[in-house]
Amino acid sequence: MSDDTPDVVAELDDLAVHFPTPAGTVRAVDGVSLAVRRGETLGLVGESGSGKSTAGLALLRLVDPSAGRVRVAGADVTRWSRRRLRATRRHVAMVFQDPQASLDPRRTVGDSIAEPLVVHRLAASGTARRKRVAELLDLVGLRADTAGRHPHELSGGQRQRVGVARALAGEPDLIVLDEPIASLDLSVQAQIMNLLRRLQRDLGLTYLFIAHDLAAVEHMSDRIAVMYLGRIVETGPPERIYRRPAHPYTAALLSAVPVADPRVERQRRRIVLTGDIPSPVDPPSGCRFRTRCPQARPACAETDPALAVVGPGHEAACLFPLDGERDGGGVEGSATDRADVAGTA
Amino acid sequence: MARFVLRRALQSAVVLIGVTLVVFLLLQLVPGDPVRVALGTRFDQQTYDALRERAGLDQPLPVQYASYLGHALTGDLGVSFRTGQPVSQIVLERLPATLSLAVTAVLFALLVAFPLGIVAAVRSGSAVDHAARVFSQFGVSVPDFWMGIMGILLFAGVLGWLPPSGYVALTEDPGRWATHVALPAVTVGLVTASILTRFIRSSVLEVLSADYVRTAEAKGLRNRVVIVRHVLRNALIPVVTVVAVQLASLLGGVIVIEVLFAWPGIGRLTFDAVQARDYPVLQGAVLLVAALFLLVNLLVDILYARLDPRITVK
């Protein structure tokens, strides 16, 4: 689905990232194509270990691809050296999950925010730099005197604001947000989501929003990609993904999310998947989801389904895509068979 | 498991080769002609030539090393410059004395450190804990040779309970061995004990705050069971390594104490070899000690892997 239309900011093309480990090769990302278009928020969801972060890191070339290509602003950076990449790193920035860990504990907030300015020589003088830092702090809703403080003196939400400010410093085209709210309290999550949306509106930013919180992804994204075991299994606009999921995995994922309404919760039936996500060292043959799929058929073991169009702007990688409306939280259609809690494996 | 053992063994072998290289190079670093220096007044051309040839000093360095390594692998570490005896024999003769001292010292240390370290951790902040901290600070700071001198002054001099120095083989007369080993073993052992006490204390403390200990407490297990089954089992696994490392370094590291107590072990041998510039013996002793050290470490890693089920999968 890679298209070279000029509005693509960054793109992964049939990308694979494999990590050699003593236990075998981890196929963290295994053939992912993904294009982030200017001005949009692309949401990337999936279970832990499905390769979301790795895909995000690949966009910044922070991991070395094993196959496929990475294009940023039209340039193929797949084989660029570390040195050459440094200059391009202005254009794609990243905000990390754990705001505490992503800030150097020994440096002041100001230092951290100023680092991109120093590295890319974006400020003519120390004064200019301080001014810019103050601007950035203001932009993310922090007081200017925060610059002199150390990360441990800030609350989680404030730290994440600093992370965002740092990401903004280089005036990037794209910001990869790797679970930026996952480690925050619910009451603070909303603050950050609002901030991110505001910045996007005001600055015309492009986001790759990685999260496992489906409600947050739905709220934030213009487009959504669902990952499972190193692959994208479904992409589409949120309305389609959340109302008419085509991939059984997406459906199961959605049904597993509890809804904060006792009446809905009590009545709805969940698709409870059996077993755990298989090891990325040794993914199942054919469709990777088939070992846990309530609809798996023999054919699923043979054919590895590619993404196919199932609706407007909606693609799914399933031989037997679901076709039905999902509402409230209950699940209809063929996905309603309730899987056994204990499983029978 | 077999793969793990094999990999560790290979690693140790590589390091051991490196050790032989270092040991070999020691001789090369001697300024001047080591054989000449070693012979000193006992210089005579024939012995000189024989020793030089035997040491292979007339050949190019890599050849020398290859032959040194080759010989070392077959247990031939050359002959003493001083006495002309095979080094391997000299060195092995000294092993029992060192072994008996090291083992006794470690046993003593364990006897002290285990109760002290564990109680200090379990009752952290108590008087015992403070005593343990003072003890361990004292132990790691006091020069063992000084403590040895003071021990001799007190127990051999003033009180006259123990012989001030000397060695009796365990096989020869266990009773007299015991009286002779007591002072040096306690001297060395106290230092070891204080290191171990510290380590055990912090290890136990760390485990005490582990989630699974809370889990065990939540099950309503008796305190003793929690401590023994959950805390100690986990806390003492890393201690095994430290104990072994201590033992290993005692096997070669108690030069000062062996010299002070006239204990005819490897440490004394090393010292005497240094004094006599008996380089082959020095090389042999150092090599043996390093090899022992590596062996003990290898064994302990294997033991560790057996004790800690998490290791085996790696």
Add this chain to the structure above:
Amino acid sequence: MSERTERMPSQRQRPRTDSSVLSVDDLTVTVGTRRGPARAVAGVSWQVRQGETFALVGESGSGKSMTLLAATGLAPRAATVTGRVRLLDNELTALPDDRRRKLRGRHVGFVFQDPMTSLNPVLPVGRQVTEGAEEHLGLTRRAARDRAVELLELVGIPSAAQRVDAYPHQFSGGMRQRVAIAMALACEPDLLIADEPTTALDVTTQAQIIELVADLQTRLGTAVVWVTHDLGVVAGIADTVAVMYGGRIVEQGPVDAVFDTPTHPYTRALLAARPDPSRRGEDLVAIPGAPPSPLDLPPGCAFWPRCPVRADPRCEHELPPLTPVGDGHTVRTFYRGETG
């Protein structure tokens, strides 16, 4: 659930009465820290009845875990606990340590948040599952092992008989949490305390665990205290819910009442902060600021500094009493604004 469940011994016939299994009355916990005393829990009261699920929600640091640990005598040594706790018919706080330990082990089962660290890495799981039963029910080692297999099967561990001797690291996170649940059930407790048992897990695994506990509860009639910060989870499982903030319960009541008519501004903000698909594109209702530090709590309502309502100024300086606003539904605020 298949026929396996029928093997679960259920000799004890639990009278389904309204008697409370665990009741906590005016529990306060102060923890001595380097920087002074931290009031982690303040005057908390609640109870959980047989067969009932009681949920405790709140942000990180609001005192949820500490409440439970203190109630069962597991609080850290640095903590000072006051208040009364009754477990079954025993005044726990009046009991000597030893008795309390036995009661706790026999009648309460615990499942903790992090399945990666809450199991002993060097003991086979089977042993861990039943060591409590060995202690309290006097099972022999052999019987304990059989029982461990049984329990592992009960919680849905495949080929339990083989895996009973495996070590925790050989299990995935979800599996470990099942083991932890098996462990908690080993003595057939009257009360299961689950402290964020699914926070560390994926949603799909979380769904599995929730189903499992709900299912076991229906069959065993165990009372459950479930700690979480996820209101969705609460909605799905709880009969009663208590919302904690800054060490206090700010709202408590039957789950429907609390969700339908949230009264405390915090509860309402919490519910509003969740993204709502029907309001995509709009800003979320965020709560400004950050949770308070237990070292430095405001004199009145701890939520006051962040409160978006601030309708009644008394809330700032005076601690509002817990006031009933419905059947069993109480709120700690002076504010009585529009509800619903």
Add this chain to the structure above:
Amino acid sequence: MSATTESTGRRVLDALRRDPLAVGGTIVLVLLVVVGVAGPWLAPAGVNDVDVDQMLRPPSGAHPFGTDELGRDVLSRVLVAARVSLQVGAVSVGIALVAGVTLGLFAGYYRGWLDSVLMRCMDVLFAFPVLLLAVAIVAVLGPGLLTAMVAIGVVYTPIFARITRAGVLSVREQVFVRAAVSIGASDVRIMRRHVLPNIAAPLIVQTSLSLAFAILSEAALSFLGLGIQPPAPAWGRMLFDGRGFVTDAWWLGVFPGAAIFLTVLAFNLVGDALRDVLDPRQLTLAEARRSTP
């Protein structure tokens, strides 16, 4: 997780001040430095003022620590020897620190074959008990102050290399390093600005403890007659020389030994306190290894 409002420096000072042992250690260290600098002026007599008519005199007003077997004033020698000990400690630990940190930094940051080679070398050095290796080096290079410092420096290099490498390995996996890379910072910048400051804590702790061990090692070497050579005063050497007389002249054994003990104790106490504050989980490698000869 509430935010703390103290800086690291303050935290260290505060914690040190709270720990009476650390206060004691610090005071001893300060005194030691004073003595090290001003020793020759503080000493009531010349270190080499031999007086055969005053041999082996017990402590008295004229000689508070008594006299030695050549009639020299023991107090003067103990005072002046402080400088030697501090010098040996500082220089040898300096050598170990510079060499070890450099090696460890490169090994840990670049990993790969460089790491393997460097670390195997360190393993090799680590396979020798500390004092044994020092003795062997001294044996080869000949005894003396310089060789002692070099030998001790070499012996303690692997510890620093390992601590540095371990620190680098863990720091470079930290998200903030990844963040710096993502910004486009160069390797040198990352090592200087992010890695080194973040492994400073264990290195500071280890430096303090290593000073203790280095002084102890020097004393041991001197005690074996392999360290500082007479007539220069050194505590270990004084014990060595006095060994034959301690039964008659306890002061020859007690004072130099106590000086070593106090010095080492002070460094240990301060090092420990630093560790408690800076890096509570650090069990120094020296601890896992034999720390004293």
Add this chain to the structure above:
Amino acid sequence: TGGEAVDVGGGGNAGGAGGVLNAAIGGEPDQLDPHKTSAYYSFQVLENVYDTLVEPDADLKMVPSLATKWTTSDDQLTWTFTLREGVKFSDGSPLTSEDVVYSFERIIKEKLNNAYKFATVKSVTGPDPATVVVTLSAPTPNLLANLGGFKGVAIVEKSNVESGKVKTAPVGSGPFTVAGYTSGDSIKLVRNDAYWGEKPKLDGVTFTFVKDPTVALQNLRSGQVQWTDNLPPQQVKSLQDGDDPVVKSAASTDYWYVALNEARKPFDNPEVRRAIGYALDREAITKAAKFGLATVNQTAIPKDSAFYYDYAPYSHDPGKAKQMLGQAGVGNLTMDLMVTSEYPETVSAAQVIAAQLKDVGITVKIRTLDFAQWLDEQAKGNFDGFMLGWLGNIDPDEFYYAQHHSGGTFNFHKYKNPAVDKLLDDARTQTDQGARKQAYEQAAKQIVDDASYLYLYNPDVVQGWSKKVSGYEVRTDRAIRFRSVALAK
């Protein structure tokens, strides 16, 4: 004569059951091959294991041992020794002239340590098993001392040597034989029942290596050892006043000295050397080095010797020394003084010397080396001065020749005086004892005047033993003989 001193106290069990004597010696023998070792610790043991053709008695006069008698040809060039009958090595094989010839030829041909003692020996033959003939190239009045002065010229067994066992399990014909060797700890001797002389009373002797004199003394007091020569010097005086342990001393034939490198300026100037001679306070040095257990001497040979020459020109006079140095144009002199840790007394003495020379404006840099290195430096001439001792001398030739003859093997300080050379050469072959003594006295005077060596002192031999030990005598040549010692229960 001394060697035959017999004790009556332990006489009840003559010929056995005398128990084992534990002797503490200060160090470990390097090896037990008498021809190759040069360590005193080896000879302490070997003294009791080996025999020589003749041996020194208590007054260091040579008396029969393996040879019962000997004759000298008129030209003094042929010596014929008659061997004792029935002498056996401890392994039972007989000791014949063949063994004597083998032993001496080994020393000569392999140029072993003591080869210089055979410098004038042309040949050694054994015409029959009981006769040994030594042919000389020049008259050698001190031949007996050369052939029997100490066990470095002992008669060894060929097979024992050739098997290499001699290094650790020597076979001799002496009163005891080596039964065990724990390296680093001790050597065990047991009685040689085949010994030709009076049967030793002791069952055996165990030499324990005790480096620390305090420990040795403690061991002696506690009864763990019954004999030691390693006593804390500072305690000897008070020990001698007590009666258990018995502590006895005798002036030894050793001397200690300072040598100045005459190949270097300004030490080539005898005035400078003499000035240093005046700067030294020998009493103080002796006190520091030996706690007074030595006799100050400005020549080599000790007072008790027949060859003693009373000559002491150097009074302690710093003023004079300074003046002489000034006259010699020497100011601000720095002197590298080499001493060895092998002999701690040199280290102690050097510090006193340094203090004394400081008074006359000479800065002494003490360089302490271990012995092997020391010897190396000495051989290379890398020193301004050094201090050492010359041990175990009997004949005056041993006191002077090697050190002060310009061709002497130990003339490392490059002393050269033709007059002295001639005197020493002549005295070597001078058979007339009176003339010989005179020659040595002249030589000694010249050597002292030239300050070839600055002699310091002759140390005492100090040994101590338990009251239970009887029949032991301190010998001035430091030989330790336990063959007639008995041990009370």
